[in-house]
Amino acid sequence: MDKREQLQENYEDALLALILEQNMEAEGQRLSEENQRLLQDPEAAVPVDISKRCIKAIRRSPYQNMLRRFGTTLAVLLRRAIPLLLLGGLVWWAVHRFGM
Numbered sequence: 001m002d003k004r005e006q007l008q009e010n011y012e013d014a015l016l017a018l019i020l021e022q023n024m025e026a027e028g029q030r031l032s033e034e035n036q037r038l039l040q041d042p043e044a045a046v047p048v049d050i051s052k053r054c055i056k057a058i059r060r061s062p063y064q065n066m067l068r069r070f071g072t073t074l075a076v077l078l079r080r081a082i083p084l085l086l087l088g089g090l091v092w093w094a095v096h097r098f099g100m
Helices: 004-039 048-098
Strands: none
Touching: none
């Protein structure tokens, strides 16, 4: 890639960055105005009971995921460990019973 192609690519990257920046600023302004409009509109307010249920569900969600993962991990470990423990117990019993 020669110097001219590199400069052209840098120019295109910078131009795209500027366009995206302008678009983000305009979108941010539009969303800020929409937020202000919704905050002032009493009909757009979320009822208190629904808000409380949503907050409770959000707080509870990580714990449910953690418990689900713990239960799955425990089940896998038990499925692998129980046969080994039974086999070990059987060998121990045979050694002590028959004096090998």
